[in-house]
Amino acid sequence: MRQDISHKAMSACSHGGIYSADHRLVRIDCSSSVNPLGPPAGAISAIQKNARALVPRYPDPQCSDLKKSLARYVDVEPDCISVGNGAVEIVYWFAQAFAGKQVVIPAPTFCEYELASRKAGARVTFVPLLDFELASDLIIEKAAGADALFLCNPNNPTGILSTPQVKRIIEEVGSRTKILLDECFVELVDDPGRNSMIRLAGEHDNLVILRSLTKSFGLAGLRVGYSICNPALSKRLAASTIPWNVNGLAQAAGVAALADKNYLERARSLIKKERRFLHDRIRRTKMFRPCKSDANFFMIRLSDRNSTEFRDLLLKRTGILVRDCSTFTGMGSQHIRVAVKTHRENVLLVKALESFDRDD
């Protein structure tokens, strides 16, 4: 991962999910990394109960109830929170407001940081990961004089936490550089409290923390993301919001999801157990090497196979969809990414991979 990708032309940016392939073939989607428990039951019944009343009405443009619930959940004041149509909307607000001329992005990472920055007219400098961890010295050096910096902890596609490096970067990068720290997966790691930087948002005027109910509460189809930062920065961040950006059913489901107090704890314990199960079984194959991860997804290194071809073949043969990592800037074509799902689904994934191993 030492290749020079600092000024590479814009790569193709694709995502996982059933529409990334022929969705009629997909029986199990291991390509998008959402909570394996699915949405909390309370979120679904909030939609069912409120549909008749909310569908004909304009939603609250301020998302006031949802903001209050989120503020209680993350323990900050409601005016520190902005709510977006998915976290990705906030990535675009951030780039629009702060990307300026020069942006720094580690690579590989979530591709929308690059797209949003370029769309805002900024030049992007990539800083390659070192053994899949953040190269903090180099990031601090490159961020000097940059307008904005994107960080993701745990990172996508690696699933690796680089918490000490992130903390150091936030402390050392000058306050002129705005930082977007994406924590969309942090609630699904073993110890979110020790790895989240929400507390630092109160101390640093240049820091925006990005979260989402998509991944952590399994609400991908509803699109609810939010940010936490100081109120003055929040106003500038959300300057390009369109009115009614979050629909009424998504707001009601979000409030109900946050009221389910044991849900994330149950998800974390399932993910920890199932990640270990998947790693143990995949490690025994000849063709597949599972990579270390702290999150609800991990990469698998393929020996002697191209990741795009393998993704397509696996889907055709078994109906299982995985994420081809070759479209991430800075990745070659030897890795796929899989989500940790329920035990039944994980067994099917393992059996499918084992069948390729036997055929090889």
Ligand SMILES: Cc1ncc(COP(=O)(O)O)c(C=O)c1O
């Ligand atoms: C790191 C990361 N941040 C943000 C998002 C987008 O989240 P949302 O669905 O809330 O827009 C994704 C989606 O894949 C992601 O991987």
